[in-house]
Structures are given as structure tokens and as C-alpha cells.
Amino acid sequence: MSAQVTLAIRYLKGRRLRTALTTLAIVFGVMLLFGLNGIIPAMVQSLQSSMIAASGQTDLVVTSASTGLFDAAVADRVGTVEGVEAATPVLRVPVALAPGRYPVGMLSIIGVDPATAGRVRPYPVAEGRFLSEEDAKQDLEGGEATKRPAVVLPASTASALGLEVGDTLEVPSARGVARLTVAGVLKMPTAPGNEEAYMALPVAQALLGSGDRVSEVDATVKAGVDRAEVTRAVQRALGSAYRIGGVEPDSSLFASIKLGGFIINMFGVFAIVMAGFIILNTFRTVVAERRHDIGMLRAIGASRHTIFGMFLTESLVQGVLGTALGIIAGWWVAKLAMAGVGVISSDLLHLSIGRPVFTPGTWVLAIGMGVGVTVLAALVPARAAASITPLEAMRPQAGDRYEKAATHRAWWGVAVIVLAVAGLLSRDTTLVGASSVVFLVGLALVTPALVRPVTDAFGRAIEAVFRREGGLAKANLTRNAGRAAVTASAMMVSVAVIIALLGTFTSVFDGFIGYIDKSMGADFLAVPSNLLLSTGTVGADAALVTAVKSTEGVGDVATLRVGRAAMGGTGLQVIGIDPVAYSKVASFEYSEGSSEAALARLGTDGAIMVNGIFAAQQGLRPGDTLRLETPAGPRNYTVVAVATDYLNAKLATAYVSQAELEREFGVTTDVAIMADARPGADRQAVRAALARTVRDYPQFALYDTREWRDLQVATFRQVYGAMYVMLFVLAVPSLLALLNTLAIGVLARTREIGMLRAIGSTRVQVRRMVIAESLLLASLGTALGMLSGVWLGYSMVDAMNAVGFKMPYYFPYDGLAIALVIGVVFGVLAALVPARQATKLDVVAALRYE
Amino acid sequence: MPIVETKGLTRVYGEGSNAVTALDAVDLAVEPGEFVAVMGPSGCGKSTLLNLIGGLDAPTSGSVVIDGRDIAHMSEAEVTALRRRRIGFVFQFFNLIPVLDAAENVALPLVLDGVKAAEAKATAIEWLARVGLQDLAGRKPDELSGGQQQRVAIARALVTDPALILADEPTGNLDSRSSDDIARLLKEVSVTWGRAILMVTHDPRIAAHADRIVFMRDGRVVDDTRIAGAQEARDAMEKVGLL
Incomplete structure (x- = not known):
């Protein structure tokens, strides 16, 4: 075994706690990336096979370009x-x-x-x-x-x-x-x-x-x-x-699942990038800690290449180990999650999903990201270690050089933030998404310069609680401002993403409830038990709507019909409505520049309305002309409004008149029926009568709209619950970062802690010092994360409004409260292991510690 | 031919009004098998001299010739290889790798030079036996006393069969008994194994084991006396005002 490998393995074994903590960060990231990616391909495969099951068995398959x-x-x-x-x-x-x-x-x-x-x-x-x-x-x-x-x-x-x-x-x-x-x-x-x-x-x-x-x-x-x-x-x-x-399964549902896959990938990539932060921090500390060893090795003839190789080998070993364990854990996560996803998919989409599917791409992604990020994160510290001359290594490290570098970087950070703010104000969803990442990068660059002032500010509060230990904790943080900044940045990114997502999701959900109240204004609904109108739904012919209209106590009735079309190779559903009947029982959530008057124009030739998602996908505005591939061939339409109804808010959708749908798409069956009770009619009696009418059409479920609204809200709450779990998962890497930094800090200060104990500090005081330090670090990250999270969330909602996905901005009070709780709880939790480590130190051994 | 020879060796740190001359035109030659002690007050340039000879630092002017080659004209890789094969280092704080055991620490220069691990370890154990630590080959540095750690460091310095050992305050971190042991061991290194030793020390009792004492002050060599025994060492020190 070469000197690099021997030394790398020995150093890893020699610092078991640190190795375990950094490896754990990689395990966690790879677990998410690999595990979650095992679920999406299974869903895609099921959908694909349900759509193209037989196509492979014939030489040619002809389909309509409109799908x-x-x-x-x-x-x-x-x-x-x-x-x-x-x-x-x-x-x-x-x-x-x-x-x-x-x-x-x-x-x-x-x-x-x-x-x-x-x-x-x-x-x-x-x-x-x-x-x-x-x-x-x-x-x-x-x-x-x-x-x-x-x-x-x-x-x-x-x-x-x-x-x-x-x-x-x-x-x-x-x-x-x-x-x-x-x-x-x-x-x-x-x-x-x-x-x-x-x-x-x-x-x-x-x-x-x-x-x-x-x-x-x-x-x-x-x-x-x-x-x-x-x-x-x-x-x-x-x-x-x-x-x-x-x-070709290019339906909107397929696109939605792919989007889900992308979001899930982002969760995994996020966790791995956070692991990268942790590794970078660890290796920076390791290099600082091993300066004397590096100096000695260089003195006895180790080349720069050997030193560089030693650190890279260490990261490679950790990367390979963490990735392997992450893949095993991910396999279990996928297996367990499939049970849950299988139930939802079967209930809502009527899609049976088999076992997790790990594509070669997933393996490459997980291994590439797991090992790649680890090695990449270690690259900069390894280069720094290799560039140390033996003589420099023997001397004490200068602190002011770091201060200068931090100030320099902070100015770069300010420039990056200014650029990002411009992007965030653009109201373009893609640009806002990219600028959010750039904004956080800018903030991470500024953080080192903020460590001292923010620590001073929070330090007063900490000193109020930890009177004797607060000062020491503050000094410990500021003297290692670089390490504190990287940890605070990891915490900041987690908290910012949590708050931004919570604000956005809540706004989206509030928006959806608004859609329900506007577009589901009828007293009764007969809608498919299936979630999506255009998949797996058998419509009803005119006999049903005629029967509904003649049911005793029923007043105005409107129906939805659905056809399929394509634009630029992407499929969409085309909903047919009778503008006059529809406006009597329901409405749309119109985006800026649209109005009820637009609805009346649907009856005219070539008029079409598009929903928020479709408008955002294709960049459509009222007045634009769009060319759709319909079953009758390509047709040009003029967008008269950007408007969304609740049932179709989740998929790319266009609205035309039912006459147009029959003419161009040949569709005459209804997939949803909305009915009002006549004024003064007994609502319960009308419902009972309607139930008898739709009894022979099991594809429809009859609801009182109020009851249906409650069901939808309850579903949202369930989704919210799942989302909280995901957000908690997002916060875990920051806990690991905090834990890692504190453990490193305790190890690096072993002799100092021994000295504190020798001159009379109690174990409790040492423990309180570590906890105070952790809380300070957590406060720093949480405060920056809260500020940036609110701002990012607002920008995202603003951008969605700008592209036609109309929703109110919800200020994330709950997100801020959760962030505060996470900050304090993580601050204390992260300190537990290092504090125990510090208090258990043998004073004499600690004083002799090299 | 001397194993190492410096001519007009000068090292200036800083520039302009902040310039500090740490070493000022030092001429020094050490013959093979010679044990030379360098003494002088703190800041006189002893360690700078050692660093320059070991190629850890570059001179402002003058030359360091080792084995007939001026290291100023060698590439960094060549200087690194020279340190690995021809020079052994012994430090005040031992500088052993804490995660390696005694045998692995001693074997390290050989492993770095590409020698197979088993062969390197066998050679390392031989050297550990010569410094009296054959039974402690498997112990980690924190399981050894200071004196034992320094013996391991000396074995590590000798394992590549170098011509020159540079020792910077090798007893500075040891008690008097261990210091005497190390001094005797260094003497044995020069007498029995024929290595040249250039040792920086503050301790007159340790310097007394050398063949020659070079006295420095303010970056210059102020006296260079050959000695035979403790009495002559004391006389030489009195002469330069160190006692």
C-alpha cells in the first residue's frame, strides 16, 4: 500500500467520530438521491407500460400528433x-x-x-x-x-x-x-x-x-x-x-411525474451539496490541524504530490464508503416509500406501481454525486495542504490573512447578491429559480464577514443566559470565523429553502382554495373518482346530463368535456365548456388582463383560454396566437384569457367551447357535471335525487360542493404533512454540519479544555460553553436563513403570479416559527455529543494532547 | 570532502526598514561522521542555519553544498528527494504521526521513497532495535514516553541511511535523564554508524557530547571549537560567555 493510502486510512481510523460524522453526511445525501430516484422511474415505467404496452409488438404504430x-x-x-x-x-x-x-x-x-x-x-x-x-x-x-x-x-x-x-x-x-x-x-x-x-x-x-x-x-x-x-x-x-x-407517452401526467422526479432529484442534490459543505469544512480544519504533520512529512521527503494525494485519498475513501452505505440505505428508503406511494398512486391515479426501479442513470448519479462531491469538496483543502512549505507548517498560523480574504470575498458576495436580486425581480420563473440559488451563493460568500458582527449581536443574548460561558463561546466562534461561516452557511441554506418552500407551498395551496371557491361554485358536483379528467376517465353521453337537468330540484347545469391536443410536441388537455351555462354555475380565477368578458368570446371561432401552467410553459399572453395539433389537424387559436379552474389547475390545459371541441376533436361526452339546486329546493332531497340519477355511472362520484371542498382541504393537509417531513429531511444536513463543526472544535481545543478544567472549570461549565457556542452558531445560520427565505419565497410567488398562476402571497409565519424551533433544537441537539466528549476529557491527558 | 558546506550563507527576512538579517555570511563545513553542536542565544540564527541546510528554506545569498551539489541550483523535487535520501531530521517536538505506530513512523521515509511496505517495515524494526525499542514497535506515539518518542524519531531519521542528520533541539522537550540517553544515542550514531550530525541545542551538557561546537550570535559564527569531553566544552562556552 502506498504512503498516501496508508496515511489516509490511518488518519480516518484515528479520528473515528469525525470520520463517522462526515461520512454520515454523504450517506444521507446519497440515500435521498438514490432512494427517491428509485420511485420515480417505477412510476414512469408503470405509466409508460400502461400506454405503450403493445406498441413494441408491431412494426408500425400510427398515432395522432395531437395525442x-x-x-x-x-x-x-x-x-x-x-x-x-x-x-x-x-x-x-x-x-x-x-x-x-x-x-x-x-x-x-x-x-x-x-x-x-x-x-x-x-x-x-x-x-x-x-x-x-x-x-x-x-x-x-x-x-x-x-x-x-x-x-x-x-x-x-x-x-x-x-x-x-x-x-x-x-x-x-x-x-x-x-x-x-x-x-x-x-x-x-x-x-x-x-x-x-x-x-x-x-x-x-x-x-x-x-x-x-x-x-x-x-x-x-x-x-x-x-x-x-x-x-x-x-x-x-x-x-x-x-x-x-x-x-410516445408525452402526456401532461407524464410531464408532471417527470417534474416530480426533477424536484426529488433537487432534494437529493441539495443534501449532497450540503454534505459537500460539511466535507469542505472538515478538510479545511483537518489541514489546519495537521500543519505540523504536513511540515514533518515534507521535511522527511514527502512531495507536494504525496500530501495532495493523501487528502484526496482520504476523501475518496470516505466518498466510496459513504456512497456504498447511502445506496444500501436508499434501497430501503425506496422500498418503504414505495409502499406509501403505491397506495396514493393506486387511489388517485389508478396506476399500479411495482418495485423500485434503479436505472443505470440513478446508479451513475448517486455514485457520481456521492464520490464526486466528496472528492471535489476536498480538492481545495488538499491543494492548500500541498502548497504549505515545511517551514510555514512549523510556524504558527496567521489569523489576519483570513480576515482579509473574508472581506475580499464578502465584496464579491455583495456583487453576486446584487445580480441575484435583479434576477429575482425579473418575475420570470426560470430566472427567479436560478437567481435564488445565486442569491444563496452570494450570501454564503458574505457570511464570513458577518460572523463577527452577528455573533456580537447574538452574543449579548447568549451571555444573558450563559453568563460565565457565553463570552468564551463567542470568542471560540470568532477566532475560527471561516469554519463558523461554512457551518452557518449550511444552516442558512437549509432554513432559507425551508421558509421559501413553506411560503410558496402555502401560497399555492391558498391559491388552489381560491380556485375551488371560484370555479367550483355549483352546489353539486359529479366528477370522476380519478384525479385527472383526461386520463382513465370514461365520459357520459348526453343521456346523463339530460337526466341531471330533469332531476327534481336541479337548476342550472354545466359540464366539462375533454380532448387531447399537442403544441410543440408537448401534449395538453383541451377542456370544452358551454360558456353561457358555465358562467351560471362557476367561474375562473383570471390572471391580470383577463376578465369574465373573455369567457363569452369562447363561443366565437378560434377563441381559446389557457391556464396558468400552460401559459407559463409556452409563454402565452392574452392576444397571442397559438397553433395546436388537433385530431382534425393543425389549428390556430387566439388566446383570449389566462384563466384557471380548480379541476385542471395541475395540468397544462386549454379551454374552448364545447361546439369547437365537438368540431375539431370529435368529443361529445361529459367528464364532469356541475349542478345548482333551484332556489328554495331542499338540498338534501336534491342530492338524494341526483345520487339516483348518476348511480348507473360508477365513473362519477357525486358530492355536495361544500363537502367536496372539505375533502380537498383535508387532502391538502395530508400533502402538507408529507411536506413537513420532507422539509425536516432538508434540515438534517444542517444538523450534521453543526454537529461536525462542534466536534471538530472540541477536538481542536482538547488541550485548552484540559487547561480550563485544570484551573477550575466544572464539567457543567464546559458543557454549557459548548452548548452556548452551538446556539450562537445556529442563531447565525437561522437568522440569515430566515431573512433570505422570506425574500426568496416572496420572489417565487411573485414570479408565479406574473406568469398567470394567480395566488395570494402568504407570509410564512409558521415557517419562521419552525425555523426558530429548528435553530434552538438543533443548536442544543448538535451540542450534545461534542459537549459529552468535552466533559469526559481526562484533564492530564488533555493537557498532554498534541 | 565535507558532507555539507556553506559559503557566505545569508538569510534576510522582510524588506527595507523591516529587513531582519537572521543569518549573515556563514561559512561552515561538516565532515562525514562528525558530530557538530550549534549553540547560541535565542534568535542568533541556529534554526535558520539548520532550515537552510535542510533545504526547508532558501538563502538570500550564499550557497549550501551537500554531496558536492549546491542545493540552490536544484529543483524542488530534487531537494525533496535529497531530504528523503541523504538527510535525516530530528525535531524538538518529535513530530511523529499520531495515527501510525512506532515501526510505521520509522518506515515512513522508505515508504515515501517507494520501498515496499513489508521491506520498509523490516528495516524500520531493525533500526528500532538499534535504538533499543524493539519491543515497542507496535505502540502509537501517545503510548510512548518523550524519550522513547525521540528515539523513534532518531530511528526514522536514520532509516534511509542518510549522510547527514539535522537535529533541532532534540532534547528540548525531555527530562535530564532522557536527554542524556538521547545525547549518547546521537554520539553512537556518529561514532558507530558514521553519520554526520549537525545539532542545535541550548543545553551545555548535551553539547558536550559533540566533537565540535559552533557558537553563533546575531546571525554570525563567532567561534568554532573542536572539543574532547565535558571540560573542554565548558571552557569553550565560558570563552564565548555562554556560561
Whole structure:
């Protein structure tokens, strides 16, 4: 083993507590990064497989560029293209089953043409039979089991639903509950949690109320023909309104999950960067502490390269160890979290998630960040150590050089803060996000210069409580201003992020409640049990809304319909409303420059409203023209307002009139119904009557709006609870930083503490000195964090308002209170181990300590 | 040929009105196997002389020639290699690596020079035996007395078979009994093992073990006397006013 490795390992083993604390910081960061990243790919994979389960088994898959449904006749056009062996239309729609009816929540309804489907892909039968052309003639209304339409299930689906050949499958349909007879079981693999039901295309179309439209055309290419050439020929034949290839899961839900993944990644990266702070601090101290050793090593012939290598090897060992332990811990975190996420995903999205999925990217990210950040953080101290000459190492260290460097850096910090403030005032979400990070970097640069004045200010308060020890604690901090500044910066970043996020989240939630009060103004709601209107929702045909309107005691009624479109390759949902009916029962939360008058314009040709998210994504303002890929081809629309309704506030959404939705998207089914009770009507009686009306449509759940609002608020509270846990997780690295710095401080002052004990300090006084020091350090970080957190939170909310996501600014009183509690509790907690370490020191041994 | 020779060796710290001459045109030669003590009041330039000879510091003017080569004309890497192979250091505060045991501390210069760990350790244990610590090879520095730690440091200085040992107050941190032991050991190093020793000390009893005493004051060599025994050492010290 080389001298570097031997020395590195011995030093690590020789300072076990410090090694454990710094390694723990890496373990924590990697655990978050690796563990949380195991969950998101599992969700994406489930969603992906639910959307593209079969696409890999055919040569070509044609879909609409709008990501919506299109005319089934397209299959005939594909079939006539030279080189195409066979083409068949397919309608594939995920549908939420009636809650509690089956053990699974979601089922893909797949309508196929029995005449041509078998020419494109095999359907091997395990039991019973496959679909025949006779099945295409069956009426969905068939009452007796023998006359009911046939459905064929893959073996895994049959098993998951608990059905056999001859049994009845109940699925929600546009005309109420549809009953189908299981005619056969297929020997086909399906992805776990991705259940499928095959039926004749006309049956599926009737069931989903999709007219003569399909979601894809599958085709095979003749043997010996160049597939790429045929793909190009099909594309030429169909034009740009269609896409050839696999079904691309680019829905808004997919984008939302990806966004969730990004946020989770940020949590992990944040924790690892904090670990980097801790490591940087530790190695800086280690270099200072080992100056004599470095000097001696250089004197006896160690080169600069050897010294540099020794510190890098130490960091590498810690990085590798911490990363390995972090990956193990992360695996457990993912496993435990999957249990919780699985329940939420199944309840709200009807998406079954399997086991955690750790992609190669996750491994590379976790190992790269874990080892990389550790080594990078040690680089500067290692270079500093290597540049020390033997003679310098033997001399005492000059303190004023640090003061000068701190002042110099502080001016740079001020310049960075000024730049960041300009960005924060820009009201551009991207710029505000980036400027927030820059702002914190600037503040971290200024912090060393603030250590002395802020410590003086807080020192008076500390001295009031710790009369004898406060002065010493203050002096201990200021004489190691660099170390204190790095720790305070770590604490500051944690506290600032917590307060900023709490302020932003609370504002977002308040905004959402505002949306509910405005857009959910009707007395009753019949909405999908599913969370999202455009995924897994089977609409109801006109019969339901007619029945609702004629229900006794019901006054005005408005409905929402949903279609799919794309803009610039990104999918969005298009909600169809009847402007007149809608304005009677509900409203929108309009952004600046929009008004109720805009709603009336929706009836006019080419008028569209967009919600906050979509406006922010595409940079849209009232008056702008946007080009949407609709199932009928590209269409230009004029934005008449940026407005948001509660149900669709979470996904990129545009609003058009229902007439327009029918014309361009072919959608005629309702996915949400809002109804008012007539003035003077008995609300309870109306509700009971409505319940009877919607009973046959299990895809809808009926609510009194007040009760529904309470449910939503309760859900928010649950999310809030989860968020508090995440925020606590964000604070943990700062606790580790504090603990680490204090432990280092105690170790470095071993002889001094021995002297204090020798001249008469009691163990209690030594303990109080360490606690006072910790509280001072925590106060410094917390105070700076509170100030910057409030400011960052305000900037974020302001930016969201500017892009059309209208919400009130909520001053984070609770965040500030939590930060104060964290500051004091962490201050005391962090001091416990080092204080114990200090009080247990043997006086004689401490006085002899080198 | 002397193992080390300085000519007009001068070291000035600071500039202009703040300039302090720590060493002023010192000429000195040490022959192989010679034990030379350097004495003088605090601030007379003793340690500066040692640092310059050891290549830890660079002279303002003059030269330091070791093994016939002027170290002023050597690169940093060459000076580092020279220290590793031809010069051994012994410090007042022992400067052992606290996380390594005695044998590993002694083996360190060899390991730094690329010698295999097992071979280096075997050589280290041989040297520990020569300084009388064969039974304590596995102990960490904090498990050894001051005298024992200094013996380990001497073994470490000798392990690469250097021609010159530079010792800066090697007994400054020891009790009188341990100091005598170390002085005897250094004498043995020069007599039995033929190494040249240049030792800075304040202690007349320790200096008495040397073959020659160089007296310094205000950065200059004021006397250079060859001695044989404690009485001659005392006479030389009286002559320069140190006693």
C-alpha cells in the first residue's frame, strides 16, 4: 500500500467520530438521491407500460400528433401504402374501474378489429376463443349473458380481476355500466399492474363514446421490405398530423411525474451539496490541524504530490464508503416509500406501481454525486495542504490573512447578491429559480464577514443566559470565523429553502382554495373518482346530463368535456365548456388582463383560454396566437384569457367551447357535471335525487360542493404533512454540519479544555460553553436563513403570479416559527455529543494532547 | 570532502526598514561522521542555519553544498528527494504521526521513497532495535514516553541511511535523564554508524557530547571549537560567555 493510502486510512481510523460524522453526511445525501430516484422511474415505467404496452409488438404504430383520437378510416389509408402487409385500427384507452368493484383500479380497454387484428399481431388463446366478426355486431345494451358483447382477457388480467371464461366483466361506459362476457383468455404477457381487456372495436367505441375514432393504427411491413422506407412512405401518405413510431407517452401526467422526479432529484442534490459543505469544512480544519504533520512529512521527503494525494485519498475513501452505505440505505428508503406511494398512486391515479426501479442513470448519479462531491469538496483543502512549505507548517498560523480574504470575498458576495436580486425581480420563473440559488451563493460568500458582527449581536443574548460561558463561546466562534461561516452557511441554506418552500407551498395551496371557491361554485358536483379528467376517465353521453337537468330540484347545469391536443410536441388537455351555462354555475380565477368578458368570446371561432401552467410553459399572453395539433389537424387559436379552474389547475390545459371541441376533436361526452339546486329546493332531497340519477355511472362520484371542498382541504393537509417531513429531511444536513463543526472544535481545543478544567472549570461549565457556542452558531445560520427565505419565497410567488398562476402571497409565519424551533433544537441537539466528549476529557491527558 | 558546506550563507527576512538579517555570511563545513553542536542565544540564527541546510528554506545569498551539489541550483523535487535520501531530521517536538505506530513512523521515509511496505517495515524494526525499542514497535506515539518518542524519531531519521542528520533541539522537550540517553544515542550514531550530525541545542551538557561546537550570535559564527569531553566544552562556552 502506498504512503498516501496508508496515511489516509490511518488518519480516518484515528479520528473515528469525525470520520463517522462526515461520512454520515454523504450517506444521507446519497440515500435521498438514490432512494427517491428509485420511485420515480417505477412510476414512469408503470405509466409508460400502461400506454405503450403493445406498441413494441408491431412494426408500425400510427398515432395522432395531437395525442388524441382520430378517424378509424386512417387504417385503410395505411393499408394501401406500398410495403405495408396489413393495418388494423385500435382504440386503447385506460379506464378507471368502479371503486371497490375489482381488486385492480385501472384497466386498458382495447378495441380491435377482429377481421384484421390477427394479421398484425398474434393473439394466442389459452382458453375459450378470440374475438370474431360476429362480436363486432353485438349491442352494448345486450341484457342476457349470452347476448352480451364478448371480452377477451390476457391470463394475468383474468387472474387479477378474478374472472374466468363465461364470467361477466363490468366496466363504466358512456351509457352507464356496461357488462361484457369473458369469451376467452389469452397467453399474452402484460406488464405488472397493466391490465388489459380486448373487445371488438365497435363495442369499445360505443363503450367509450368515441364515435368512429381510434387511438392508433397498428401495421406490419411485408417481409424483405425496408421498414424505414415504409415508415417514410406512410408518413408521406398521412401528412404531419400523424406520428409514426411507438406510442410516445408525452402526456401532461407524464410531464408532471417527470417534474416530480426533477424536484426529488433537487432534494437529493441539495443534501449532497450540503454534505459537500460539511466535507469542505472538515478538510479545511483537518489541514489546519495537521500543519505540523504536513511540515514533518515534507521535511522527511514527502512531495507536494504525496500530501495532495493523501487528502484526496482520504476523501475518496470516505466518498466510496459513504456512497456504498447511502445506496444500501436508499434501497430501503425506496422500498418503504414505495409502499406509501403505491397506495396514493393506486387511489388517485389508478396506476399500479411495482418495485423500485434503479436505472443505470440513478446508479451513475448517486455514485457520481456521492464520490464526486466528496472528492471535489476536498480538492481545495488538499491543494492548500500541498502548497504549505515545511517551514510555514512549523510556524504558527496567521489569523489576519483570513480576515482579509473574508472581506475580499464578502465584496464579491455583495456583487453576486446584487445580480441575484435583479434576477429575482425579473418575475420570470426560470430566472427567479436560478437567481435564488445565486442569491444563496452570494450570501454564503458574505457570511464570513458577518460572523463577527452577528455573533456580537447574538452574543449579548447568549451571555444573558450563559453568563460565565457565553463570552468564551463567542470568542471560540470568532477566532475560527471561516469554519463558523461554512457551518452557518449550511444552516442558512437549509432554513432559507425551508421558509421559501413553506411560503410558496402555502401560497399555492391558498391559491388552489381560491380556485375551488371560484370555479367550483355549483352546489353539486359529479366528477370522476380519478384525479385527472383526461386520463382513465370514461365520459357520459348526453343521456346523463339530460337526466341531471330533469332531476327534481336541479337548476342550472354545466359540464366539462375533454380532448387531447399537442403544441410543440408537448401534449395538453383541451377542456370544452358551454360558456353561457358555465358562467351560471362557476367561474375562473383570471390572471391580470383577463376578465369574465373573455369567457363569452369562447363561443366565437378560434377563441381559446389557457391556464396558468400552460401559459407559463409556452409563454402565452392574452392576444397571442397559438397553433395546436388537433385530431382534425393543425389549428390556430387566439388566446383570449389566462384563466384557471380548480379541476385542471395541475395540468397544462386549454379551454374552448364545447361546439369547437365537438368540431375539431370529435368529443361529445361529459367528464364532469356541475349542478345548482333551484332556489328554495331542499338540498338534501336534491342530492338524494341526483345520487339516483348518476348511480348507473360508477365513473362519477357525486358530492355536495361544500363537502367536496372539505375533502380537498383535508387532502391538502395530508400533502402538507408529507411536506413537513420532507422539509425536516432538508434540515438534517444542517444538523450534521453543526454537529461536525462542534466536534471538530472540541477536538481542536482538547488541550485548552484540559487547561480550563485544570484551573477550575466544572464539567457543567464546559458543557454549557459548548452548548452556548452551538446556539450562537445556529442563531447565525437561522437568522440569515430566515431573512433570505422570506425574500426568496416572496420572489417565487411573485414570479408565479406574473406568469398567470394567480395566488395570494402568504407570509410564512409558521415557517419562521419552525425555523426558530429548528435553530434552538438543533443548536442544543448538535451540542450534545461534542459537549459529552468535552466533559469526559481526562484533564492530564488533555493537557498532554498534541 | 565535507558532507555539507556553506559559503557566505545569508538569510534576510522582510524588506527595507523591516529587513531582519537572521543569518549573515556563514561559512561552515561538516565532515562525514562528525558530530557538530550549534549553540547560541535565542534568535542568533541556529534554526535558520539548520532550515537552510535542510533545504526547508532558501538563502538570500550564499550557497549550501551537500554531496558536492549546491542545493540552490536544484529543483524542488530534487531537494525533496535529497531530504528523503541523504538527510535525516530530528525535531524538538518529535513530530511523529499520531495515527501510525512506532515501526510505521520509522518506515515512513522508505515508504515515501517507494520501498515496499513489508521491506520498509523490516528495516524500520531493525533500526528500532538499534535504538533499543524493539519491543515497542507496535505502540502509537501517545503510548510512548518523550524519550522513547525521540528515539523513534532518531530511528526514522536514520532509516534511509542518510549522510547527514539535522537535529533541532532534540532534547528540548525531555527530562535530564532522557536527554542524556538521547545525547549518547546521537554520539553512537556518529561514532558507530558514521553519520554526520549537525545539532542545535541550548543545553551545555548535551553539547558536550559533540566533537565540535559552533557558537553563533546575531546571525554570525563567532567561534568554532573542536572539543574532547565535558571540560573542554565548558571552557569553550565560558570563552564565548555562554556560561
